[in-house]
Amino acid sequence: MNLQPSPTDEAFRAEVADWMRRHLKGRFASLLHRGGPGDEEADPALRKEWERELAAGRWTCVGWPAEAGGRGLSIEQQVIFHEEYARAGGPGRMGHIGEGLIGPTLIAFGSEMQKRRFLPGIVAGTEFWAQGYSEPGAGSDLANVQTKCWQEADGSWRVQGQKVWTSLAHESEWIFVLARSEPGSKSRNGLSFLLLPLSQSNVRIQPIRQMSGGSEFNEVFFDGAVAESGHLVGKPGEGWKVAMGLLEFERGVSTLGQQMHFAYEFDLVVKAAQANGASANPQIRQRIAQAWCGLRVMRYNALRMLSGGERPGLKREALIYKYYWSNWHRELGKLAMDVLGPAGDAISDDPRIRPLQQLFFFSRADTIYAGTNEIQLNLIAERGLDMPREPRPAV
Amino acid sequence: MNFAFTADQVMIRDAAQSFLADESGSAAVRAASASETGFDAGVWQRIGSELGWCAIPVAEEHGGLGLGAVELVLVLEQMGRQLLCAPYFSTVCLAANLLTQVGNEQALRRFLPAIAEGHLCATAPLSSGADDWLDAAAQIQARRKGEVWTLSGHCPRVPDAAAADWLLLFAQVEGERKAALFAVPREVAGLKIEALEGWDATRRFSSITLDGVTLPAEDRIDDASRIEDGLSRAAALARLAIAAEQLGGAQQCLDLTVAYTATRKQFGRAIASFQAVKHRCAEMMVRIEATRSAVYGAAALAASKTTADALALECAVARTLASDTYFYCAQEAIQLHGGVGFTWEYDPQLYFKRAQASSHWLGNADGLRERIAQALIA
DSSP states (O other): OBOOOOHHHHHHHHHHHHHHHHHSSGGGGGGTTOOSTTOTTSOHHHHHHHHHHHHHTTOSSTTSOGGGTSOOOOHHHHHHHHHHHHHTTOOOOTTHHIIIIIHHHHHHHOOHHHHHHHHHHHHHTOOOEEEEOOBTTBSSSGGGOOOEEEEOTTSOEEEEEEEESOTTGGGOSEEEEEEEOSTTOOTTTTEEEEEEESOSTTEEEEEEOOTTSOOOEEEEEEEEEEEOGGGEESSTTBHHHHHHHHHHHOOOTTHHHHHHHHHHHHHHHHHHHHHHSGGGOHHHHHHHHHHHHHHHHHHHHHHHHHSSSSOGGGOHHHHHHHHHHHHHHHHHHHHHHHHHGGGGGSOOOOTTTHHHHHHHHHHHHHTTTTSOHHHHHHHIIIIISOOOOOOOOOO | OBOSOOHHHHHHHHHHHHHHHHHSSHHHHHHHHHSSSSSOHHHHHIIIIIIOGGGTTSOGGGTSOOOOHHHHHHHHHHHHHTTOOSTHIIIIIIIIHHHHHHBOHHHHHHHHHHHHHTOOOEEOOOOSOSSTTHHHHTTEEEEEETTEEEEEEEEEEEETTTTOSEEEEEEEETTOSSEEEEEEESSOTTEEEEEEOOSOTTSOEEEEEEEEEEEEGGGBOBOTTTHHHHHHHHHHHHHHHHHHHHHHHHHHHHHHHHHHHHHOEETTEEGGGSHHHHHHHHHHHHHHHHHHHHHHHHHHHHTSOOOHHHHHHHHHHHHHHHHHHHHHHHHHHHHHHGGGGGSSSSTHHHHHHHHHHHTTTTSOHHHHHHHHHHHHHO
């Protein structure tokens, strides 16, 4: 166990910080600390330009291997990049679904043609992606996907059905979809993984208005939408394997960057408490200290996750992480509003208040998406503690 | 930066786990804690001379192994898990720790080699304030006349005092602003040690009264130039040690509960298969792993170069989480064991009592959170 960074890592940290300082200014200055979950509607056009600025500096897809167009950085350096990016107030990444989800999936499971066609656009920040997994009847029970797909005589694929909670579909060119290719199949069998362009007449995108007022998610309707014959990833019927495969590669390198943003929000809460005198309230002081404890836990927990050893997906610290950060974040949102008091109730554009209101509302989604609290606790009990599964009714 | 344990650290942890599982099981703990001394002298002797655990944090120049907080935390975690009854915590985590952080050169040479060899048993107050023993210092007055110190006062809670050869006690010296530290031999005129019978029988406490105890000049053992910084560091490390024990205790509460619910059948199936039970065990695991991250993180910080303030803050975080997690898991263990969880026969009660007793050693969670708040908000 060693917390001392190496000189090479220190130099790399300085390089990232310096690049961010020189580029995140001027016409990009308005993007400081903007974007990301809960704030995705902040100037998407400019944030796409920012993606291309990053690409010009070779700061997209830093963890990808060089032959895929990435920088091939070590885990340590990826962590440093994400930390310094967030520390500098780098905006929420428009390209994160491409860079973090579909790109690595294609690198692992895609054909050579698919890699050649899609990876460069992700690296260059010119093509953006949406994820089509959840459906009205397939939320926690994701394997219950009902969207259908079939192959036409010319080899192309057709998709019929509906996806939901599709983040940023309205800002994306492409979507990857999990659909049932074997009629009558059940659960995780008989699913296929397809890549579709969103700009076609038989795809309709309908925004969902959130409790916080904005619309980052959508419903996406497919009415015989077309995917090219070469745009099936993996084999027909192996879609579940492709869809889940990503979790095995995910090492959580971006979590320390996410934590930098959490630390920024925590500082906003402390500043708000100092400004309005709430910081003298003993209960508020207890809760601020409690929130700080959570920040320290998340940092060391992430370092444990990233250290070597067992398969990452099975490590105890990895199993608890999503449940821990989402509930911590939700608590921070409530603390922020309790610190603000009545000032928090007024709709505001004040940069000291608006982000805290966003935090309060959007963190309600944190404990629901990507595995609800209840699903997380099942996973922890079953994988972490070897407790038996709830008996399921015979189908 | 690497957060993985070294092979040696894993070996120390595994050795501690297997030794303590053999020698400090439930029956052994119950027998030791009901005995007159409160611990098994044979096990304590093996820990000191055979396993060398007392030497872990002692510097090599003083006869120790010169290992760091990480190794110590790994051993303490297993001790807490098995509720080891032995004066290890008081000798190593209080006395040796205080000597190392604030002791003068002469005192280091005088006491540390014997502690490292497992030949000397020592202790220090485990007071309940979050103010790094200032409360303890205020209750004993020391006056110097020529080459002789005279100490009078009271110390309400000293662990393992009856077993200790030496008691390290804080005192206030007339005309001095800072606390002073004295080494008081157990057999000295004017020292009264009164055993306190506690609900948690796995760690014995005594109340100490000094009525004109006289000591030679060399028994004042602090190095005045190090006392301020050193007291903060020693208190931080002692809190980290408590947190490590608490983490182990919490883990055992979860392990006992998972094992019990797998065998207990109701409605025709193991109660471990009900989500109402699984989710509560999962919640225990979340809090335990969070605590583990904080404890290992603070240990890694303690093993590297850092300021006293940064160390105090990080150890306060670990200790706050560990106290809350331990009590939570102990109470959940009782609840999820159902009726038998309330009996003397089953073990959750032992952990429940230790969780409560340890919750205020060197400050309770609320007091430490206020200290954290002071550091963050002022």
